Amino acid sequence: MLQTTPNSLVLTPVTSGRKAVFGLPKRFELPQEMRGGNAFADLHLFANFVKEKITAEHFHTNKILFCLEDDNLICKEYLHLPNKTKNLLAFARLEAESVLPDSVNDYLILNYEYGHINEMTGKLKSALFAVKIKLISELKKAFSQAGLTIVKISPPIFGMLSAAKKAIESRGQTIAVLDLGFEKTRLLVLHDGLPVFQRTFEAIYEDVIEIITLEKSVSVPEAAAMIQRDGLNGSTLSPDIAQKITTLMDVSANELVRNIRMVLSSERLELNRMIFCGAMTALPNFNEFWDQLGLDIPLESIRLHAPADSLPQLGGDAIKARLYPASFFTAGGMVTAKKSSQINFLSAAKAISGFRPANIAALALITMLSLVFMAIPTMTYYNKSIQVQQDRTALTDSRYNEVKQLLQQQAKQSAALASLEGDRKILPFGKSKTQEAAAQLWDQVSPKVLSVDTYTIDNVAGSIALSFHVTHYADFLTVKETIETNGYFTLAAPFTVTKSDKAYACSVTLKTVNFEAWASAGKGGAAK
Amino acid sequence: MNKPKISGVFLYLLGLGVVLLLFYYLALSPMTAQTQKLTLEHNQITAQLAQYDGSLQRTAELKSKISAMQTEINNRGSSTGVTIKNVAEDMEAACSQLELVPENVQIGEETADKSKLSSTGQPLCSASVILQVNCTDKQLQELLGYFESKSKGAYYVNQVVRANVSEDQHSAQITMTLYYFGSVLAK
Numbered sequence: 001m002l003q004t005t006p007n008s009l010v011l012t013p014v015t016s017g018r019k020a021v022f023g024l025p026k027r028f029e030l031p032q033e034m035r036g037g038n039a040f041a042d043l044h045l046f047a048n049f050v051k052e053k054i055t056a057e058h059f060h061t062n063k064i065l066f067c068l069e070d071d072n073l074i075c076k077e078y079l080h081l082p083n084k085t086k087n088l089l090a091f092a093r094l095e096a097e098s099v100l101p102d103s104v105n106d107y108l109i110l111n112y113e114y115g116h117i118n119e120m121t122g123k124l125k126s127a128l129f130a131v132k133i134k135l136i137s138e139l140k141k142a143f144s145q146a147g148l149t150i151v152k153i154s155p156p157i158f159g160m161l162s163a164a165k166k167a168i169e170s171r172g173q174t175i176a177v178l179d180l181g182f183e184k185t186r187l188l189v190l191h192d193g194l195p196v197f198q199r200t201f202e203a204i205y206e207d208v209i210e211i212i213t214l215e216k217s218v219s220v221p222e223a224a225a226m227i228q229r230d231g232l233n234g235s236t237l238s239p240d241i242a243q244k245i246t247t248l249m250d251v252s253a254n255e256l257v258r259n260i261r262m263v264l265s266s267e268r269l270e271l272n273r274m275i276f277c278g279a280m281t282a283l284p285n286f287n288e289f290w291d292q293l294g295l296d297i298p299l300e301s302i303r304l305h306a307p308a309d310s311l312p313q314l315g316g317d318a319i320k321a322r323l324y325p326a327s328f329f330t331a332g333g334m335v336t337a338k339k340s341s342q343i344n345f346l347s348a349a350k351a352i353s354g355f356r357p358a359n360i361a362a363l364a365l366i367t368m369l370s371l372v373f374m375a376i377p378t379m380t381y382y383n384k385s386i387q388v389q390q391d392r393t394a395l396t397d398s399r400y401n402e403v404k405q406l407l408q409q410q411a412k413q414s415a416a417l418a419s420l421e422g423d424r425k426i427l428p429f430g431k432s433k434t435q436e437a438a439a440q441l442w443d444q445v446s447p448k449v450l451s452v453d454t455y456t457i458d459n460v461a462g463s464i465a466l467s468f469h470v471t472h473y474a475d476f477l478t479v480k481e482t483i484e485t486n487g488y489f490t491l492a493a494p495f496t497v498t499k500s501d502k503a504y505a506c507s508v509t510l511k512t513v514n515f516e517a518w519a520s521a522g523k524g525g526a527a528k
Numbered sequence: 529m530n531k532p533k534i535s536g537v538f539l540y541l542l543g544l545g546v547v548l549l550l551f552y553y554l555a556l557s558p559m560t561a562q563t564q565k566l567t568l569e570h571n572q573i574t575a576q577l578a579q580y581d582g583s584l585q586r587t588a589e590l591k592s593k594i595s596a597m598q599t600e601i602n603n604r605g606s607s608t609g610v611t612i613k614n615v616a617e618d619m620e621a622a623c624s625q626l627e628l629v630p631e632n633v634q635i636g637e638e639t640a641d642k643s644k645l646s647s648t649g650q651p652l653c654s655a656s657v658i659l660q661v662n663c664t665d666k667q668l669q670e671l672l673g674y675f676e677s678k679s680k681g682a683y684y685v686n687q688v689v690r691a692n693v694s695e696d697q698h699s700a701q702i703t704m705t706l707y708y709f710g711s712v713l714a715k
Contacts, residue, residue: 359537370544374551381559384566391573403583406590413597419647420604426644426652427707428684435672438688442665451695452665457688518684 001331002050003067003156004030005183005206006037008220009050012331013059013315020335022328024317025279027182028053029220037071043138047146054148064143065334066153068345069184070200073131073155074099074107077197079123088113092128100130108133108352110343112161116194118267127198129155129343136349150346156330157198158343160186163333165195167310168302173272176260177302179330180278182206186330187256189263189271197263201255204248205280208232211248215241228321231284233292246292253290257297277302277329282322302326312336431518434459440488441466441510448479450503462515464489469503476506487513610681611708612638612655618681619659622674626667631699632660640711650710657683660701662693668700675704682707 001022003010007030013023030039031049039046054061078095080088092111093104100107107130114125136153143150164177170190179186182205189197212223215238226236232249233242264271274297280286281301290299303311303326311325312332325332434457441464446452450469457464470476476497483491495508583590610618615635623630636656644652663671668690675683687703 363537363540366541367544370548373548374555377556377559377563381563381566384563384570388566388570388573391570391577394577395573399584400580403580403587403590406587406594407579407583410590410594410597413594413601416601417597417604420601423646423709424604426646427682428705429682430677432676432683432685434685434688435669435676438665438669438672438690442669446665451692454689454691456690457685459685459687 001065001067001334003183004039004069005203006071007035007206009039009053010183011050011053011057011059012328013061014065014331014335015315016335019309019313020328020332021313021315022318022331023315024321024323025182026053026057027224040072040135040139043142044145047139047142047148050143051146051148062148064148064150066139066150066346067156067159067183067331067334068131068153069156072135073129075127075129075155075157075200077125077127079118079121079125081122082117082124085113088126092126096128096130102132106132106134108136108345108348110345110348112158112343114195116191116196120268125196129158129345131345133349133352136345140346140349152334152342152347153345154334154337154343156181156184156334157186157188157200159332159334159337160188160330161195161198161333162337163310163329164188164190165193166333167306167329168275169193169305170272174264174269175305176271176274176297178256178274178276178278178299180276180280181330182279185252185256185278187259189260189269191267191269196267196269197259199259201252203280204245204252207248208245211241211244212237215244227283229284231286232289233285246289249289260297271297273300273305274298275300275302275305277326279323279327282324282327302329428518432459433512437464437512440486444482444486444488445479448475448482449506453505460517462512462517463492464510464512465507466510467505467507469500469505470497471503473497473499473504476504479506480508483510489513610679610706611712612653612706613712615655615657615681615706618679619657622659622671622679623661625674626663626670628661628663628667628671630659630661632658632701634658638711646709648709652707652709653711654705654707657704657706658701659704660699662697662699664696665690665698668698671700672702675702 001012001014003012009028009030010025011028012025015021015023028049031045034041034046034049050064074096076095076099078091080091083091088111089109092109096104096107096109109128109130112127112129114127117124131153139153140150160177160179168175168177168190171193174189174191174196177188177190179188181203183203185201185203187197187199187201188195208227209220209223212218212226213220216223216226218226230236232245237245260271260274263269276299287299303324306329308325312328312335314323314325314328437457437459441452441455445466445468448470450471453467453469455464455466468479470479480491483489489510490513492509492511496506498505498507612635616633619630619633634657638653638655640651640653642651646652659671661667661671668688672685672688675681675685683704683706685702685704687701689701689703691699693699
């Protein structure tokens with residue numbers, strides 16, 4: 001946990017788990033150029049200084065819980081009518097406009113609703129916390145470059161609000177909680193379990209240290225050790241120093257009391273008790289010193305009002321240094337606050353910086369895909385058009401002229417041949433077979449007969465009427481067998497074989513086997 | 529009254545959606561159809577160019593092929609060269625090559641069959657032809673062969689009547705139908 005004062009850096013080792021365990025806070029004097037509230041003037045220098053101290057103290061971690069004090073953020077309480085949580089941020093931005101020196105857009109604004117309703121006005125109270133976006137992003141960047149990771153950036157008052165709401169039982173009562181830290185003094189007024197008012201004041205611790213170092217000519221660590229050992233009014237301090245410290249405390253205490261009374265008056269409340277916590281309360285003789293101030297409001301330790309298990313645990317070195325869990329009341333609240341209710345500027349900055357690029361990236365991706373979806377078919381069409389244009393130009397190339405002519409001629413001739421072939425199919429070319437029939441007749445019949453007298457070839461019916469003479473009847477049978485064996489003709493009944501003087505007169509009808517008459521056979525004009 | 533706030537991202541996406549929808553219906557669909565047509569045309573032209581390039585390599589071969597085709601066309605074109613007008617000359621040609629003398633030649637009337645048209649739209653015409661000669665069996669076969677395959681006329685032999693006159697000589701009557709396209713008598 002990192003805390004800053006105008007002149008010091010305070011690093012406290014914290015182990016976070018179900019309960020936060022705090023180690024001994026280490027205080028380092030800032031280098032001269034960073035003092036007087038100039039720690040954030042050069043963030044890289046500051047981050048490197050932090051890193052150097054973490055390494056030197058062997059903290060064995062690079063994670064930083066950054067406490068952003070009031071010096072670097074703006075906090076304002078405001079009243080509003082009951083509204084939805086999401087609308088409160090819009091209210092907060094409106095309210096912020098009245099207190100921010102620059103544009104609201106330059107700030108990260110977070111809202112913390114107290115939940116307490118003013119019985120007179122019926123209004124609720126919230127606190128807005130505003131910090132420059134640039135500061136958060138630069139802090140993150142500088143620490144990251146120094147090898148450190150900031151895990152949370154919160155105002156400590158938020159830790160106090162969170163811890164007090166959870167740990168202090170104030171149902172039906174009005175309680176003022178005073179955190180007297182070394183870095184700041186914080187005041188919180190609770191009524192009926194809910195915050196009513198909060199304010200952060202400058203702590204007097206550093207002023208006390210300064211008085212001692214100047215008066216006693218000791219170093220800051222020596223002055224701090226004296227206070228830790230003897231308290232604010234220890235015997236080692238001269239009456240003059242003690243007086244100065246008392247005056248400082250008196251002024252500070254009176255301011256606190258004045259604020260409390262003002263709130264009580266405006267809210268019409270009556271204070272039941274005031275309880276304290278914080279590092280200064282662990283100093284020796286603190287109670288006696290406070291009593292010496294002579295305030296009319298009694299001060300009680302938080303240990304009496306908060307359950308022990310609601311307070312943070314301490315590590316061994318912190319216990320040895322005589323610190324109490326109450327010293328880390330506010331810090332404990334910062335560590336253990338619920339994530340959903342956190343005032344964390346880091347996550348808020350991440351949400352802003354992460355949301356827009358993510359959206360833009362998604363939209364850019366969708367747009368790109370859409371453009372690709374539109375471009376691909378368009379490009380394809382365009383390329384195809386160009387390609388066909390080129391093809392058409394290539395077709396008109398003069399070197400193809402002769403070939404085109406030849407191919408055209410060839411195509412024409414092919415078509416003409418096809419037409420002729422079609423025409424030829426209509427005509428009887430090759431369909432009339434009488435020469436073949438006459439030749440077959442000559443070959444099969446003539447050698448075996450005395451004479452072929454007559455024959456009539458009917459090329460429409462596929463038949464041949466044949467008359468011939470043979471010497472013997474057996475010769476007719478030979479002719480018949482030859483015809484039947486050959487297979488070109490068949491000898492069909494009726495046939496006649498008649499014996500005359502010296503021979504047999506035969507009259508037969510032959511049928512041509514597989515004869516197919518041409519469709520148009522026998523047609524045509526009659527001969528005159 | 530509070531005006532409902534509409535997200536810029538939503539408006540952007542809505543606009544983009546509308547643009548895409550319009551693009552789909554107005555541009556993509558016609559473009560896809562056009563692209564398919566262009567692809568088809570490209571393929572056809574590519575094939576044609578390949579054919580041209582191939583033909584360029586063998587122009588001489590192509591020319592000789594065309595010449596051969598022309599010859600075939602000429603030959604086939606003249607295959608129906610015998611019509612009713614010159615059938616008598618064809619009879620004479622048939623007989624003279626076999627040294628025969630036609631005894632009787634009868635040519636019938638021209639008949640047109642308009643249901644059968646040539647590729648040029650001319651009707652199929654026919655006429656009956658009867659040729660009577662005295663010849664040997666061998667000469668008769670050759671005479672039939674002439675009409676069925678050698679002649680430029682398209683004859684269909686319907687009937688052949690052969691009777692003996694002497695031992696070697698026979699009387700043969702060939703009844704045929706001559707076919708050709710286009711009426712020559714009407715011209």
